[in-house]
Amino acid sequence: MSFSRDDHGSTPLKAETLLITAGRDTEAQKGFVNPPVVHGSTVLYPTAEDLRAHRGEFQYGRRGTPTTRALQQALMALEGSQCAGVGLTPSGLSAISTTLLAVAKTGDHLLVCDNVYRPSRNFCNGLLARYGVEITYFDPMIGAGIAELFKPNTKAVLVEAPGSQSFEMPDIPAIAAAAHARGALVIDDNTWATPLFHRSLEQGVDISMQAATKYIGGHSDIMFGTISANAKAWPQVAEAIQLLGVCAGPDDVFLALRGLRTLAVRLAQHHQSGLEMARWLAARPEVIRVLHPALESDPGHAIWKRDFTGASGLFSIVLKPAPQQAVDRLLDTVKLFGMGFSWGGFESLVIPFDCAAYRSATTWAPGGPTLRLHIGLENVEDLKADLERGFAAFNAAI
Numbered sequence: 381m382s383f384s385r386d387d388h389g390s391t392p393l394k395a396e397t398l399l400i401t402a403g404r405d406t407e408a409q410k411g412f413v414n415p416p417v418v419h420g421s422t423v424l425y426p427t428a429e430d431l432r433a434h435r436g437e438f439q440y441g442r443r444g445t446p447t448t449r450a451l452q453q454a455l456m457a458l459e460g461s462q463c464a465g466v467g468l469t470p471s472g473l474s475a476i477s478t479t480l481l482a483v484a485k486t487g488d489h490l491l492v493c494d495n496v497y498r499p500s501r502n503f504c505n506g507l508l509a510r511y512g513v514e515i516t517y518f519d520p521m522i523g524a525g526i527a528e529l530f531k532p533n534t535k536a537v538l539v540e541a542p543g544s545q546s547f548e549m550p551d552i553p554a555i556a557a558a559a560h561a562r563g564a565l566v567i568d569d570n571t572w573a574t575p576l577f578h579r580s581l582e583q584g585v586d587i588s589m590q591a592a593t594k595y596i597g598g599h600s601d602i603m604f605g606t607i608s609a610n611a612k613a614w615p616q617v618a619e620a621i622q623l624l625g626v627c628a629g630p631d632d633v634f635l636a637l638r639g640l641r642t643l644a645v646r647l648a649q650h651h652q653s654g655l656e657m658a659r660w661l662a663a664r665p666e667v668i669r670v671l672h673p674a675l676e677s678d679p680g681h682a683i684w685k686r687d688f689t690g691a692s693g694l695f696s697i698v699l700k701p702a703p704q705q706a707v708d709r710l711l712d713t714v715k716l717f718g719m720g721f722s723w724g725g726f727e728s729l730v731i732p733f734d735c736a737a738y739r740s741a742t743t744w745a746p747g748g749p750t751l752r753l754h755i756g757l758e759n760v761e762d763l764k765a766d767l768e769r770g771f772a773a774f775n776a777a778i
């Protein structure tokens with residue numbers, strides 16, 4: 381590496397600046413601001429000796445290109461000094477599955493937070509169970525009480541903070557202290573906050589993964605995952621990536637890097653607009669509860685305030701009890717809130733959900749129909765007017 385703009389010696393750059401400067405190699409990019417999109421499998425070696433020794437900066441397309449290196453360097457700078465390595469995967473779910481395969485083997489036990497992303501749970505109950513890995517789900521609000529759930533064969537704890545539908549906020553430092561006392565690793569699905577708002581690796585997490593499909597990509601145009609690990613966990617993660625043959629497509633790598641450059645301004649707006657919409661919704665007569673850890677009334681607020689520096693634009697609401705057709709009228713009336721899965725793009729979204737079928741350590745009984753909202757980058761007055769029309773249709777159908 382001939383040149384790195386993030387090497388500023390004694391004055392460490394702030395995260396917003398690192399997002400702009402990290403992973404840029406002006407000389408190697410022949411002066412261009414962005415790296416080339418390297419489509420490549422074969423890397424040619426100049427001599428037989430070099431080939432035999434796999435000598436060279438790059439060896440084979442699957443193992444990395446100048447484009448993947450730029451993104452990995454930028455993510456490493458963002459994660460901070462605890463980060464020993466970053467893996468890139470073709471989806472957020474593959475970041476989770478690769479990580480869990482890296483840490484667990486037949487006969488091991490994992491502790492998994494009851495509010496994890498449903499496909500993560502499906503992976504645990506499906507493939508991991510089939511391979512003889514035992515799973516215990518736990519209440520996200522368990523805190524230090526998790527100590528009682530460890531077994532001699534517990535290898536890792538998987539948390540998601542907050543859960544991306546129900547928004548309970550686990551106490552990661554308390555969970556990490558208990559896990560480390562028993563030699564277990566802590567894995568955090570950090571998709572909601574990103575490393576910009578939650579510095580997982582500095583709070584005791586050993587492996588922090590993200591669905592970069594969401595805020596890092598930021599434009600609803602890629603499927604992508606990242607795995608960041610500290611020095612203790614990185615060798616295991618790197619080995620699994622290598623053995624499984626996990627890699628990401630070059631165009632998506634480029635788009636992930638492009639998204640990363642504007643993450644700070646986008647997230648600041650998602651935070652502000654999301655909180656404003658959450659407060660507005662909390663005052664609506666149709667809404668009995670807003671599930672958003674940055675609201676003072678939220679049960680996870682104290683933990684959020686202590687451990688996070690911001691909130692993203694994703695939260696849920698509980699409507700007053702109403703027949704499904706009234707909820708459907710609301711959903712079919714709103715125009716700016718698209719109906720669809722995923723989130724983290726520039727656009728607002730809404731989905732109805734019901735976690736009851738995918739809970740085992742806790743009971744999901746919110747007291748009314750639940751909707752998850754993603755507040756995008758539209759003007760909030762337009763979003764309020766859109767929801768007001770939706771609520772009018774809801775009320776008319778009750």
Ligand SMILES: *Cc1c(COP(=O)(O)O)cnc(C)c1O
Binds near residue numbers: 474540593594603
């Ligand atoms: C979307 C999501 C994932 C999975 O990401 P994909 O890129 O869709 O595979 C994992 N965790 C959370 C919290 C998510 O929201």
